[in-house]
Amino acid sequence: MASVEVSLKEMMTVVEGSLGAxxxxxxxxxxxxxLGGGKDLDLTIAAAGNTDVIRAKVRTMGELGLKSNIExxxxxxxxxxxxxxxxxxxxGNGLFLYLVLDKERSNLAMARHQLRRVEEQLEV
Structure with missing residues (x-):
């Protein structure tokens, strides 16, 4: 089992092209x-903003009666x-992993695979 800090380090080091996690x-x-980010990528603001994205999708799925989980x-x-x-x-109920990748240097399929691994090992 991995802590939040260890999980963030893994996302940033194992996933090629990671800019912030x-x-x-x-x-x-x-x-x-x-972990990561910078003046052009404020992860605190991005986290709060993407929370709205998650909530909207969960709400929409409920309104549609979809019984599936968002991966x-x-x-x-x-x-x-x-x-x-x-x-x-x-x-981890109510939590999400957030990863920002450089489009030219990353492999999206591998990033998704690695996030799945990080999720399985994360202990909050």
Missing amino acids: AVVDYTTGMALGT DILITLEKQYHLMRLITGRN
């Missing part, structure tokens, strides 16, 4: 931890991927 509580919009949500920008993976483990 966070573990976020989407019930409050607060980041439990962040991840991808937002593709000109030069970046923003990947959000909802944590479904026993201790």
